[in-house]
Amino acid sequence: MTNKFNYFIGNWKMFGDLSSIRLIKKISINLNRFKKNKFKVVFCIPYTLINSYSKQLKQSNISIGAQNVHYLYEYGSYTGSINSKMIKNAGAEYVIIGHSENRINGDTDTIINKKIKSSLKNNIKIILCIGETNKQKINKQTNRILKKQIVLSLKGIRSIKNIIFAYEPVWAIGTGKVPNKYELSKNILYIKSQIQNKFKKAQNINILYGGSVNPRNIVELNSIDHLNGYLIGGASKSSKKFIDIMNKTYK
Ligand code: 13P
Numbered sequence: 670m671t672n673k674f675n676y677f678i679g680n681w682k683m684f685g686d687l688s689s690i691r692l693i694k695k696i697s698i699n700l701n702r703f704k705k706n707k708f709k710v711v712f713c714i715p716y717t718l719i720n721s722y723s724k725q726l727k728q729s730n731i732s733i734g735a736q737n738v739h740y741l742y743e744y745g746s747y748t749g750s751i752n753s754k755m756i757k758n759a760g761a762e763y764v765i766i767g768h769s770e771n772r773i774n775g776d777t778d779t780i781i782n783k784k785i786k787s788s789l790k791n792n793i794k795i796i797l798c799i800g801e802t803n804k805q806k807i808n809k810q811t812n813r814i815l816k817k818q819i820v821l822s823l824k825g826i827r828s829i830k831n832i833i834f835a836y837e838p839v840w841a842i843g844t845g846k847v848p849n850k851y852e853l854s855k856n857i858l859y860i861k862s863q864i865q866n867k868f869k870k871a872q873n874i875n876i877l878y879g880g881s882v883n884p885r886n887i888v889e890l891n892s893i894d895h896l897n898g899y900l901i902g903g904a905s906k907s908s909k910k911f912i913d914i915m916n917k918t919y920k
Contacts, residue, residue, distance in 0.1 A: 674891070674918050675875055676833060676898030678796060679712045679905025680736060680765060690722050695908040696915075697729045703919060705730070708898065710915075712905070713765050713796070716751055723760025734763030734796065737771055740783035742790055753784075753791040764788050765900075767798040767822060769839045778821035785822060785832070795832045796900065797822060798879070799860070803840035812859055819863045829868050833875045835900040836860055841880025843903060850893055853878065857895045884913035891918055 693712055700710060713734040714722060723733040739750040756764060766788065767781045776784075785795050799818040801811040815836075823829070836857060841847055848856065857876055864874050878890060879900030890896070904910040 674896065674898045675708050676877055677708060677710050677911070677915055677918075678734070678763075678833075678835075678877065678898065678900045679710075679911060680768075680879075680900055680902050681712065681714045681905060682736065682770070682902060683715065684906050685714055685718055687718065687721055689718075690725060692906070692908040692911075693722070693726065693731055694729075696911055697726070697731050699912045699915070700730045703915075707919065708915075711763050711796075713763065716756070716759075719756060719759040719761050723762075732762045733760060734765065734794075735761045736765045736768070738764050738766065738784055738788055738793075740780055740787055742787040753788040753793055757791045757793055761793060763794045763796055765796045765798060765835075767818070769798065769800060769802075769837060769842060778818060781822040782824050782826075785826065789826070789831060793831075796835055796877075797832055798835045798837050798900070800837040800839050800841075800880075806838065806840060811856060815856065815860055816863050819860065820867065823867060829864065829871050829874065833877060833897075834860060834864065835877040835879045837879035837900065843881065845881050847881050847886055847890065850889070853890075854893045854895065857893065861895060882914065884910050884917060887914045887917045 711732045711734050713736045719733055735756040738756055739747060739752045741752050766784045788795055799815055801814045805814050838848055860876055861874055875897040877898045877900045878896055882899045882901045883904045
């Protein structure tokens with residue numbers, strides 16, 4: 670295997686209550702089978718669970734992240750919003766920014782850029798999601814869209830040391846469809862080249878794939894070049910499926 674799968678990240682979306690931590694604890698026990706620091710496991714969970722989970726998992730091998738954040742660095746009169754200082758204070762080490770489910774709710778590349786800057790300032794690691802819609806794919810705009818998302822969201826950012834990229838084609842999220850091998854490696858390579866173009870000195874660029882990752886397609890996905898891990902939605906709600914995905918990757 671030529672790939673180095675550095676991250677397995679779960680995105681729970683609107684799932685979970687205080688008792689669901691048992692799922693993560695099971696995964697944590699299974700993780701002990703692997704050599705320490707071989708890869709990192711992160712669970713991005715609802716805001717309401719961050720404080721409790723991060724305290725309970727403090728000594729564990731799993732980190733906690735948020736799924737979104739407001740772009741303001743500090744206080745603002747935005748009813749119902751949470752900023753990066755608040756998620757950090759609650760115990761989050763990571764945050765997902767630019768997920769397509771938030772882009773359709775108004776997150777533009779400019780807002781995403783502000784969210785990244787404010788989170789980096791608060792020492793939070795970013796999982797930046799990019800990806801084309803089905804319409805854009807059909808119209809052969811994938812490269813143009815990926816480039817635009819990368820360039821605009823990283824405007825004015827000097828280092829990507831604390832940024833992980835997640836390629837999530839919108840049409841593959843929650844649909845059971847995944848890009849074919851050729852398509853996926855071509856797009857991953859394109860993303861990598863765009864990032865390298867902008868950050869000439871960047872070493873370790875991490876690009877994850879997200880969109881209908883499950884124990885049935887993981888072996889095929891693992892054969893795709895240049896992938897550094899996965900952002901997993903639906904299958905992260907099952908400890909068995911998540912463990913299966915890890916175990917099939919690192920047999
Ligand atoms: P699914 O794995 O459910 O397709 O979701 C992917 C996703 O949106 C992860 O951020």
